[in-house]
Amino acid sequence: xxxxxxxxxxxxxxxxxxxxxxxxxxxxxxxxxxxxxxxxxxxxxxxxxxxxxxxxxxxxxxxxxxxxxxxxxxxxxxxxxxxxxxxxxxxxxxxxxxxxxxxxxxxxxxxxxxxxxxxxxxxxxxxxxxxxxxxxxxxxxxxxxxxxxxxxxxxxxxxxxxxxxxxxxxxxxxxxxxxxxxxxxxxxxxxxxxxxxxxxxxxxxxxxxxxxxxxxxxxxxxxxxxxxxxxxxxxxxxxxxxxxxxxxxxxxxxxxxxxxxxxxxxxxxxxxxxxxxxxxxxxxxxxxxxxxxxxxxxxxxxxxxxxxxxxxxxxxxxxxxxxxxxxxxxxxxxxxxxxxxxxxxxxxxxxxx
Numbered sequence: 001x002x003x004x005x006x007x008x009x010x011x012x013x014x015x016x017x018x019x020x021x022x023x024x025x026x027x028x029x030x031x032x033x034x035x036x037x038x039x040x041x042x043x044x045x046x047x048x049x050x051x052x053x054x055x056x057x058x059x060x061x062x063x064x065x066x067x068x069x070x071x072x073x074x075x076x077x078x079x080x081x082x083x084x085x086x087x088x089x090x091x092x093x094x095x096x097x098x099x100x101x102x103x104x105x106x107x108x109x110x111x112x113x114x115x116x117x118x119x120x121x122x123x124x125x126x127x128x129x130x131x132x133x134x135x136x137x138x139x140x141x142x143x144x145x146x147x148x149x150x151x152x153x154x155x156x157x158x159x160x161x162x163x164x165x166x167x168x169x170x171x172x173x174x175x176x177x178x179x180x181x182x183x184x185x186x187x188x189x190x191x192x193x194x195x196x197x198x199x200x201x202x203x204x205x206x207x208x209x210x211x212x213x214x215x216x217x218x219x220x221x222x223x224x225x226x227x228x229x230x231x232x233x234x235x236x237x238x239x240x241x242x243x244x245x246x247x248x249x250x251x252x253x254x255x256x257x258x259x260x261x262x263x264x265x266x267x268x269x270x271x272x273x274x275x276x277x278x279x280x281x282x283x284x285x286x287x288x289x290x291x292x293x294x295x296x297x298x299x300x301x302x303x304x305x306x307x308x309x310x311x312x313x314x315x316x317x318x319x320x321x322x323x324x325x326x327x328x329x330x331x332x333x334x335x336x337x338x339x340x341x342x343x344x345x346x347x348x349x350x351x352x353x
Contacts, residue, residue: 006119007091009128015091015116017084021100022122030193032093032125033201038076040069040100069100073107081108089114097121126193129200136203137229143345144234146216146315146325147242149179149307150249150299152256152333152341153215156242159342160213166206168214173198176222178215179307181270183222185259195224211349216319235318239325240345244333246303252333253299264291278306 012018012032020027020035023046027037041049045068053061084090090108094100097120108115118124145153154171161167175189176182183189190198206212216239219231226234244252260267268287275283282305289298316322328344330337 007116008119009125012091012118015089017088017090019090019092019101019104020122021092021094021104026095026122029191030122030126030197032122033197035093036080038080038104040072040094040104041065042072045072066103069103073104076104077107077111084113086112087114089116091116091118093118093121093125095121096123129193129197132200132203133196133227134229136200136206136208137227137233139208140203140206140233141208141211142234142237143211143213143348144216144237144239144319145213145242145345146239146319147244148249148311149303150253150256150333151242151244152252152338153242155256155333155338156341156345157213157215159338160345163342163346165342165346166210166212168199168202168212170199170214170217170226171221173202174221174224176224178217178221180273181257181260181267185262189222189224192224196227199227199230213345216315218318236320238321239315239319240348241315241325241327242341243327243329245331246300248331248333248337249303250296250300253303254295257295257299260290261293261295264293274306 018032018035020031020037021040022031022037023039023041023043024037025043025046027035027039031037045065049061049065049068052064081088090113092101092104092108092115094102097117101117101121105115105117120127145156147153154169154177157167157169161169171178171182173190173195175184175187177184189195214234216234217226217231219226219228267290271283271286271290274286278286282301286298286301289295319325326348328341330341332340
């Protein structure tokens with residue numbers, strides 16, 4: 001066989017298919033974007049081999065593991081790879097670029113395909129994600145969108161994106177709306193590593209000479225931590241504040257969080273977390289409204305008593321350019337009103353930017 005150069009992470013786009021040979025559990029935690037999962041050991045097999053390795057012997061683990069790998073490879077050759085032409089070029093990786101991807105590459109090459117192994121495996125990709133975050137975030141021309149709860153900031157971001165602007169939708173990647181009641185029904189948040197991979201993948205597509213719009217987030221979105229370098233540069237960036245009237249915000253929240261009325265018990269349970277801050281009597285009233293499905297008075301009091309009092313104070317302490325922010329006033333958060341706000345954001349940029 002001819003001498004081959006090691007394939008590094010930036011070379012991955014030169015291949016027809018990117019194959020993740022790790023177990024489905026590892027793949028779900030995080031994987032290289034665009035990869036397909038063709039495990040050479042499934043979750044149970046991997047756990048079993050690990051136990052035998054520790055409790056019996058490395059030799060016994062390898063012997064049994066080899067039999068399992070061979071059976072799984074046979075299945076992939078019969079099924080997953082059955083339609084691949086002779087000139088197919090796959091790139092295979094596992095955790096560190098070792099035995100699991102090596103065994104798959106060996107078999108694919110025996111068939112005649114020009115299969116390659118990713119040097120360093122997923123571990124090398126993880127290092128690439130971290131270095132991309134560190135290298136690209138400081139160079140981004142961020143525009144941070146702030147606004148009290150119910151100001152439709154996420155929807156304004158989506159409208160900006162539709163208008164051709166570059167947008168980093170952190171709450172979209174985190175599968176969470178960022179507030180106490182922000183988890184989405186029936187949707188799990190991704191792992192921390194997956195969250196960071198999605199951010200890095202988006203950053204790689206940006207033209208760094210153009211502005212990037214994002215929401216002013218706290219350091220955590222649900223249980224996920226926003227990368228520290230992103231928090232640092234977000235807090236130094238220019239700010240655009242959406243200042244909507246109470247009425248506009250309330251009607252927007254009633255539309256945007258309508259699904260909270262589907263599970264009154266869960267909503268009442270979450271409100272219980274606020275007892276220390278708001279007192280039992282207030283929270284008791286809120287929980288009664290939640291159980292009765294009376295979202296309008298509930299959201300209004302949550303907004304005016306819980307979210308708003310902390311808003312101005314926390315923004316001015318978190319964002320160094322808060323005093324010089326651009327303020328966009330509105331009494332309309334309908335789709336048309338949101339589109340107008342996006343247009344106003346874009347109009348703040350100098351011509352030709």
